[in-house]
Amino acid sequence: MKILFTKSALILLAVAAVASSCSKPQQSQKTGITYNNKNNGGYERFRQTHPSPGPGLVPIEGGTFVMGGSADQDVTFDYNNVRRRVTVPSFYMDETEVSNQDWLDYLHWISITFPDDRELYYNALPDTLVWRKPLSYNDPYVDNYLRHPAFQDYPVVGVTWDQAQEYCSWRTDRTNENILRETGRMVAWKDVGGGGKKGAPVAATTSQPFNTDIYLNGQMKGAGVDGKKMMPNLSPNAQAGTGKGGKAVRPVRMEDGILKQGYRLPSEAEWEYAALALAGNTQFENIDDGKMYPWNGLGVRSAKSKTRGLILANFKRGSGDNAGVGGYLNDKADITAPVRAYAPNDFGLYNMAGNVNEWVQDTYRQTSFEEVEDFNPFRGNEYTNKRIDDASKGQYAKDKYGKPIKDPAKSNKKLKYSELLALQGQVPADPNAPANATANGVPGTTTPAGTVPAGPLSPKNSGKAYSPDFRGEKDSVNTALYGTTTLVNDHSKVYKGGSWNDMAYWLNPATRRFMDQDESSAEVGFRCAMTLVGAPEIYPVGKPHYSIKKAKAYKAK
Template sequence: MQLLTTARNCVLLLSLIGAATSCNVFKKKPEKSSVTGWNYNDKTQGNFYVAKPKDINTAPGLVFVQGGTFTMGATQEDVMGDWNNIPRRVTVNSFFIDKTEIANVHYREYLYWVENVFSDTTAYPEVIEAAKPDTLVWRSELAYNEPYVEYYFRHPAYNYYPVVGVNWKQANDFCVWRTDRVNELELIKKGYINKNNIKTEMNGGGQENFNTKAYLMGEYQVQPGKLATSKSNPLKDAQGRPRTTVKFDDGILYGDYRLPTEAEWEYAAYGYIAENPQVKRGKKSRGEENIANKQIYAWKNAGFDNLRSTKAGAYQGAFLANFKRGAGDNMGVAGGLNDNAAIPAEVTSFAPNGFGIYNMSGNVSEWVADVYRPLTSLDEDDFNPFRGNVFKKVDMSRGTGNLRDSLGRIIMVPESDSALRERRNYQRAYAKNYLDGDSLSGVSYGYGITTLISDKSRVVKGGSWNDRPYWLSPGTRRFLEEDQSSSTIGFRCAMTHYGAAEGTSRKAQTGNFFPARRAKR
């Protein structure tokens, strides 16, 4: 009898729960605007869609770098006598950067796409040629490097060696291409773009190839995917109908791949997070804001000026980077090769630094976004410092539907200085040469007359396989014209991190939060 009563009670309880559920007793209330009181994501109240904060996915190839303050500039004695890296304290916000340098196979993937999309050589005669790296950078009058000219970029043995012979402009174009390919694939996987789109593109699509900015502006029309037109599509318009196009604020698309700024590159190279041990504070842990030593190279110091692994074991004495030890010594002696690499080595060779990034000291030097000036550290801001801005806007004079160039990208033009006169934060769109000389003297850099520095001079960071140890320090800096290349220079990409500087998880918050206290009466 008791068992029968218990069973009846259970049935009654389940019935009540089912009824309550059907009456939406347990239905979560929609998020409400704290300024208007209207509901978000509610089709009865306008259906203003607000994406919920969630874990921020790291885009392919990147690692998260938690920002902070550091002393940017010289670490060792200025043996070159340039005095172009005067130490100064700056802050860099959190960002993403490539785990490795861009390899030959990655750049060949880019060329493969260019060769197929712009296969109509009559309409695009220079696009393919302009994208190819200059393999002649290996050539020397007094050395036999012809095999590298022919095979370094193409031979499968060098697939994962860093690409070289790429100038700054080509590296920048690669970043634009990578942004579009990653976002296009994301939209295909999510079901917002038809997967057959890529076939059309790769069949000589030309201008009709996916570009993130053109897609967001409605200038690039594409066949929607299955989810985009289905009732299960979470994106709805004001009438509650499925929205076939994605907006950036939907939280689906990634940001732009780009070259890192000089400050970002140098900060990431030091990997100082490994120098700041975590201390337990109740249930949480936090670093003590202590950096014991100014690092010389990208790896944590275990002794003075150490270029070899000092940890006891199989790797003790092994070189920690690919560089030139001295005149005529690029790899050591047979049977005891010091860095085991005569030319660039694979991009995952040698030990990663504190952020998990490979070869920030040695292997190949790398392009960064900045325009070079010897006294940059005296001019730049101390938060996210960068020289090279040209502030642009969309060229709307062409009219809606005609805003793309022949490559399918939105045409951007510099802002008009006349429209900026009343602004207080900036008054000129072209800021590459900002603070060059004073207005009274009219002093400026005279390229080819008094200096080799111009607005096309771009900063090169990090030492290479053919450099002495001095150049391996992240604080050192050199420059090269943006349309030139070298057998010792490659690159890696970066991406801006949106949201809390602490990290990428949903629990990461900006600022410190304390328990609320009720005021005393």
């Protein structure tokens, strides 16, 4: 009993010590100022956490691997995926391909948000005519594949690279909006549009739909937007607000760690790394066995007793064999299969081989392996800046859909504020200007002397203008020759993975093909990814670590 009591006492003391340490207010390590205190300026600091993935995503712990290393042959003689060692940072990736139901959700949102915009809805429709073949009776798929409930869990196809980009942006905004409404930081769903009345229609409470960038810039707040559980505003400049007891409140900021990073297409390196899933073959930083496919072994059939002999992915086994023999179909599919069909790889990702090829973010170049970086390799950068609409308020310009307007970047470095505003047709406020003086329609502003003219800025002594488009850097192919000497230009995008209509060779994660970004196919779909911020280690349990000491508290004397 004595021993048990001692152990219990030690546990209670430990819990009390942790509780007391947590109750102590945090301080700045450099100034000693206490955080989260409205009486000393309201400096804020939030608990540092490892962000959770957005809906549908699974974490992929990054690391080094040999990109192109799983390819054992080059049947196309393209010499376009030469082995090179690269490092992929940790990130999140969709567990499955985007399905028809997912796309129908997107179309439904467009129809209720912009009911009169026929062009927007039409442009978001997949091209179901991709099923038509001159000598094949696939017309039933044209009418049924996207919308019939029998295919709702099948991967969406007929989607261009451009359409996939729009879907990623839409998904980001809907996810963040849902987080804010479900947690009370914005007006709850049940109160949107109808004040909570039964049967009230769900409609936007503002003149524009939610956009993450616009919201974070403080351009979406006030009556009809603010929820009942807004973040407390500790700034001494804050005015009494809508919080309990008239306390000052504010919208969510990026620093709060509540909103998710943007959904996007994975890079080619991320996709190939995630498909191989070598983490399942790794022990103490040693890879026990390589892979040719997302599963172990050189074959394409299951070796497990319950599924022995079954094909491990949905692909074309041979010419004229898309399904196998009636009575015992080899891969249980003739065209595509449900997005959760077949076993996932060691990262928990489904159909990283077969079913449908998948768009990735990269612009195709045969020589990418010679020119990309070895850390987080990617080819396709197009640098943009959000256009400033009102310099006096720091507001972004918006298009008719409530999205920020983005312009090509003018410089490769942070500009002076006066330079930035001058490039965007704005000027900073001049406190010495007469009250009626205006510039660019902004009262109380004048054009400062010595501002740079609008136009591209180049690094000092570079001798050439800065280009915000790095997709074709170091590439000698002239886009004017597209269609004459080459089919590759800056609109050529990579897709990977093999499909229901491809031979087994294309199931190898190292293989790569390309298609124009505004083209689509019945064999190409996509899945989304998301950048992981913070520490890269996702599975720290059972692994050695250096201890991190806490900073000593400062006491003013």
